[in-house]
Amino acid sequence: MPKQESQRILGIDPGSRATGYGVITKNGNRLYYVICGVIRLGDKYSFSDRLKIIFDGLCEVINTHKPTVAAVEDVFVAANPRTALKLGHARGVAVLAALHNGLKVHDYTPRMVKQAVVGYGNADKKQVQQMVRVLLQLSASPSADAADALAVAMCHANQTIIDGEVIIG
Amino acid sequence: MPKQESQRILGIDPGSRATGYGVITKNGNRLYYVICGVIRLGDKYSFSDRLKIIFDGLCEVINTHKPTVAAVEDVFVAANPRTALKLGHARGVAVLAALHNGLKVHDYTPRMVKQAVVGYGNADKKQVQQMVRVLLQLSASPSADAADALAVAMCHANQTIIDGEVIIG
Numbered sequence: 001m002p003k004q005e006s007q008r009i010l011g012i013d014p015g016s017r018a019t020g021y022g023v024i025t026k027n028g029n030r031l032y033y034v035i036c037g038v039i040r041l042g043d044k045y046s047f048s049d050r051l052k053i054i055f056d057g058l059c060e061v062i063n064t065h066k067p068t069v070a071a072v073e074d075v076f077v078a079a080n081p082r083t084a085l086k087l088g089h090a091r092g093v094a095v096l097a098a099l100h101n102g103l104k105v106h107d108y109t110p111r112m113v114k115q116a117v118v119g120y121g122n123a124d125k126k127q128v129q130q131m132v133r134v135l136l137q138l139s140a141s142p143s144a145d146a147a148d149a150l151a152v153a154m155c156h157a158n159q160t161i162i163d164g165e166v167i168i169g
Numbered sequence: 170m171p172k173q174e175s176q177r178i179l180g181i182d183p184g185s186r187a188t189g190y191g192v193i194t195k196n197g198n199r200l201y202y203v204i205c206g207v208i209r210l211g212d213k214y215s216f217s218d219r220l221k222i223i224f225d226g227l228c229e230v231i232n233t234h235k236p237t238v239a240a241v242e243d244v245f246v247a248a249n250p251r252t253a254l255k256l257g258h259a260r261g262v263a264v265l266a267a268l269h270n271g272l273k274v275h276d277y278t279p280r281m282v283k284q285a286v287v288g289y290g291n292a293d294k295k296q297v298q299q300m301v302r303v304l305l306q307l308s309a310s311p312s313a314d315a316a317d318a319l320a321v322a323m324c325h326a327n328q329t330i331i332d333g334e335v336i337i338g
Contacts, residue, residue, distance in 0.1 A: 048264055048268060048274050051261055051264055051265050051268065052265065052268040052269070055265055055269070075254065077250045077251055077254055079250065080250065081246045081248065081249065081250045081252075081253035082246055082253070083250075084250035084251070084253040084254040084257065085244065085246055085253040085254070085256060085257040085260075086257065087254060087257060088253065088254040088255065088256060088257015088258045088259075088260070088261060089257045089258070089260060089261030089264070090257075090261065091254075091257070091258060091261070092220055092257060092258030092259065092260070092261030092262045092265075093261045093262060093265050095217055095220055095258070096220050096221065096224055096261075096262050096265065099217060099220065099221040100221070100224070105217050
């Protein structure tokens with residue numbers, strides 16, 4: 001079997017109040033957990049302050065954990081255009097943080113992410129958390145936003161595995 | 170009359186295909202034109218490439234022309250949430266470019282901008298172009314997106330003029 005390059009994937013689940021991030025490495029067909037977390041922004045921050053904190057926070061994650069590629073969840077398109085506009089601001093700066101640091105960005109819909117991790121496109125948040133915990137052999141479930149971010153990274157890892165299933169640990 | 174500080178205002182009219190920018194200075198109650206232009210992005214660019222080009226382009230404008238404050242037009246909220254989401258991405262990175270360079274960002278609705286520059290909140294693009302040309306004593310009308318950006322900057326200038334009307338030139 002040919003030697004496979006290792007990849008370090010940053011997954012991002014963007015939102016204006018909570019942006020989840022997670023880093024995994026893929027070595028051959030094996031996935032390893034590196035880090036995950038959530039940039040949480042309460043009401044004390046103005047909307048534009050939040051954009052800057054999301055951008056700066058993700059830049060720090062990238063500079064610290066040195067991912068080689070980014071996968072960003074395509075946000076749920078709300079029925080309300082005003083909400084979609086806000087989500088767009090947050091997702092725009094998240095994508096930019098990756099691009100600004102030289103990472104190529106891949107987009108995945110929530111459906112693709114759930115399909116890849118749970119095997120079922122309509123899975124709920126709890127199922128995603130549970131599967132992320134099991135597949136990455138974590139001792140506890142990450143919070144929902146961090147689990148979503150790890151799931152996006154795992155979804156991207158799946159896309160680039162050619163010969164067979166992901167093997168964990 | 171007390172000496173008034175001069176202000177250098179960057180106006181931005183964000184869009185994913187055309188982002189207008191314009192810089193003016195306000196010295197006392199007088200406004201002076203500095204520069205304007207449009208970052209135009211055709212179909213050959215991917216959506217994420219566009220975000221990076223908007224951000225990098227605006228950073229270059231800021232580094233070259235050293236504005237002290239930014240005014241960003243609040244984008245028209247389309248009926249279609251998918252369109253609003255795209256506009257949000259573009260506006261998010263435009264706002265971030267200003268914040269990233271230490272500028273405070275002020276938001277103005279299209280209605281406020283038209284009211285400030287044309288004196289009529291429902292003015293059309295041609296009227297805005299014409300008034301921007303006259304008020305800033307330009308020899309020709311800027312393109313619609315650049316004129317909108319200058320108009321946002323002028324709208325911000327108006328907000329900070331206390332004793333009377335704007336005097337031009």
